[in-house]
Amino acid sequence: MIGNILLNLRYLFAPILIIVAGAGVLIGGMWAWTGVILLFVGLLVDIATKFETSGVGYDENGETRGWATFQNLTMYFMLPVFVLFQLVMAYRLYTFMALGGAEGAVVMELIPGILVMHEGITGLNLIGATLSAGIFIGIGIIYGHELSHTKGFGFVISRLMMALSGSAHFCYAHVYNHHLELASEDDPATAPRGRTIYGHYPLSYLGQSKFLYNMEKERLSRMGVPFISWQNRWIRGYLMAVPTVTLFFMAGGWIGMASLAVIWGISNFELEALNYLEHYGLIRVKDQPIDYRHNWDNSTCFTAWFFIEIGRQADHHDRGETHFWELENVGCPNTGWGYFVVFFIALVPPIWHWYMRKRLAAWDTHFATDEEKAIATRLNKEVGYEGTPFAGDVLADAGNVDLGMRTAKK
Secondary structure (H helix, E strand, C coil): CHHHHHHHHHHHHHHHHHHHHHHHHHHCHHHHHHHHHHHHHHHHHHHHCCCECCCCCECCCCCECCCHHHHHHHHHHHHHHHHHHHHHHHHHHHHHHHHCCCCCCEEEEEECCCEEEECCCCHHHHHHHHHHHHHHHHHHHHHHHHHCCCCCHHHHHHHHHHHHCCCCCHHHHHHHHHHHHCCCCCCCCCCCCCCCHHHHHHHHHHHHHHHHHHHHHHHHHHHCCCCCCCCCHHHHHHHCCHHHHHHHHHHHHHHHHHHHHHHHHHHHHHHHHHHHHHHCCCCCCCCCCCCHHHCCECCEHHHHHHCCCCCCHHHHHHCCCCCHHHCCCCCCCECCCCHHHHHHHHCCHHHHHHHHHHHHHHHHHHCCCHHHHHHHHHHHHHHCCCCCCCCCCCCCCHHHCCCCCHHHHC
């Protein structure tokens, strides 16, 4: 029983830290930088926990040890957390404008002399609050991703979470574009070899938005409904963000708009960074089956728990509607480090390209089909990725990996 409790509670790392980051913004002062500090703490923990873990597993009766109701309620709970975080940030903007950047009177002393909440906030600490909000609202997006694979109430929650994050197109583009066109030239979420994380961000974001735009244009045309219509899910999704935009404008005017732009910019950068890390440089010939090898998996301890197993990309793309706690390590190519580490590596493109050029050389050798190798050879020449793998790097035990998906066996 205790084992089951720990298996399920370990996925509360992100929700707890999101709330802690929000509390730091509410308290103000230097505590507004809590979210930024936690990002670097996460990097250190990720480095220290490189060992891999498994999902929750199954009991002796073959039943999952995951608590579906508990995990689903946690994910649903993230929507009001999103709303509260935005309200807290709007409050800080309002007090900044009202007091002209002065901290003002003490509102509450939680720990005298250490944890003190002031009425206002300085300009410097408002920057910290904005960065913290962007980082941890972005981390909360992982729940919007998970729920985008559900139907009914869960999908509505996902749609609202993504709309409040400025990515109303994500739910449809992710399921109907990314999961069907993975690693092909028609998937804007897959970064081709040679592209930086900074270049991928706008191309992926706008590419997915364009997909939903075109999808709705075709769907409404078949229905005989005008494009400018409430039935247009592309338009309706972005209109769902109007309350957030209104809130920030009323709280801080154009400073509020700038703060919201930074928050959305950071949170969506993190979302696209995950896409970047999960499939970078991998190649699939269009209309050929999607296999395990078209994903960079990640099962390292802190990454798996903090990002609710989102790193098990191969199994996720095989069984998209499977609960995150039931996903398995299927032995596909692995990035070698947790997401915090590879994210920071990607922020420095020369180091990233040096590292991934060698890892992709191993992928070309051990995992690519003949058609994929031909494409890889051309692309490597174009972007300067010609070279050899790290010594002995096979990415996974290639001799024992079944590269086909479960669905291909059915």
